[in-house]
Amino acid sequence: MRGLFRRTPATPANPATDASALGTTALALRMHAGAVVPAGCVGVVFDKGGRTRRAAQGERLALLEHESAFCFHPGPYSIDIMPFASAPELGLHLAFAIDAPDPRVPQQRFDLFLASEAEAAVTLSAIGAAIESTLQRELAQGNLELAPCTSLDEWNAFRAGLNQLLYTRFGLTVDDCVPVDLGDTVDYAQMLLARVHEPVQATRPGQKMAPAPVDAALADRHALRRLFLELPGVTCALRLACLPPGQLQFGQRQALLQRLDQVALSVATMPALTLAAPGQSLPTAQVQARARHAISAAAALDEAWSMVARLADAAHVDDADRIVANLEHHCAGRRRSAPEGGDA
């Protein structure tokens, strides 16, 4: 019970959070110790290991050491997203909320999302961008189908897949999703005209180039944090999934689970970014390569979540194998302290 009765005044280093954005432009905000959970919101307290507990509205957040807290507003929220980068005037209007906690699971998916990915705040535009890139990747890989002149059956199949994807990946519950004409806000002709005058590289949407020189250390830290916290969740979901019975299936699933456990172990024992050995630093190029591998591994983790979302309808053994192989490859790359071998 230590620290329960400590007073935490709102000093500049510990300012009172402005909670007015919650429910409109922000889904969640980081709270400091001793703050009161605002009305209509839910508090989530988590420690370094990703274990979370919830606090009801009006409760004072008493944090132990190494704990931090978020408050989120359950919504509803609505955004417009663009399912195809090359069709900017056509969008999907998405209405979603954070549903009441599911009592059957030990940890809510949205709590895990906050613990592993949130920084100071989760804004509506940030989560919109994350949903958009997730959806665009799934459509490009053919995991979700949204073809021209979609029939009602195909649309329903897409909706079911989208609902499952957003719940599994972000913990959001989709209330409604309808195609909309974005012609009021997006003018494709003007976008094309602007490209004539600009260097092309800067304007290409949905482009997956090697990332621009971002802060390697920061990106690496975020990616490793996500891997460390979320890999057990993916493994657990795969373990619990109801697959069709059969010995072959059993053997394959067992092998996948073992490999995922190995990857989780590798992440938990990952060497520091800039050190080749204790007291011996790495060359900058190798540090950059390590950070790139960490970012790619986090991208493979995203694909693993969407694979978990698709487990219910059919077994995608080959796809699961590919995703786990990518995770293994990039985690091995993150550990490497010498450049990758040549053309063997």
Place this chain on the structure above:
Amino acid sequence: MNAPLSAQCRTTLASGRIATVIATRRPRSGRADIKCSAAGEPKLADRMQQVARLARHTEARIDSRDQVVISIDPAPNLDERDWELAVVLADRMVRGEWHAAGEVHANGWSGQWQLGRIDGHDTRTAGAILGGPGALTHLGGLAGHPDSGASVASARAWFPLHAGGIHDTLAWVDVSVYPLAVPGGDEEDHIAVLDAQLPVQLAVRQALLASRHFDGRALGRWRTVVRFGQPRFQGSSFELALVMADRIARGREFVPRGRIIASGASAAWHAGQVDAVEGCAPKCALIAREALVGDRILLPKAWETDLPDGFKEAIRALGASVACIERIGII
């Protein structure tokens, strides 16, 4: 995934000889992702590896399980670059990223493979895939998709041409739209149809005008150029393909993973209506033969009862999808 273990693609060298690019796949086992070899030319092999790696940046699906080994024989000179497209296509085919119908012969080079763009070609061979302006300008164009970085949006759709038996083919129509500097004016003045007979030109103008009227936000914004892969044909069954290519080029339609193959006409495009055309059975047979993974096949609603037995199942087994529609538009 249904990828072959090896794939090959031919290319014409500057000397006029035909070189063969062969790509094979084997388990990676900790080796490099791409290994290239060219007889006695390590520098050329390095360049091949660089090209293939850059072109992979535009793919949505990353797979680190396999090593792709690419070889070219006979080896081109060091200053040649026209083989680059053939290497990229062979690398895509062997991993199932692109499926070709039949033999592939390709020539093209680029300084921006990482964006999927192709800048030009040096030699021309009949029936070959050529890169560069006037031909294939970016890799997405293989499936008719617009390049989402260029200042000209252009999309392509395919339609079955029934000429009685063995001459049946899939022909394409290509729609490019440029934004008008000054919006407004007569829409028909801004539509150009290249190399087509007069009746086809008229039909194209009317179909585009009426379907853009249906769209609501398309009039007075675009300068349009329409090209056909085959200049001489009769009938109006190309209209649905034309209208769909136009909608995709203008960024107002969902984009299929593969190509659009459509057959249909309309007496009332301004209402978005799709009417039946002639030749259901031979066209369906042709489509079933030519369809590839990811293709979207659009047919008139009136054909739904006349479709050959097992047609839909066969298309679905290929990984493509078919829809019988009575109206265009979203759902």
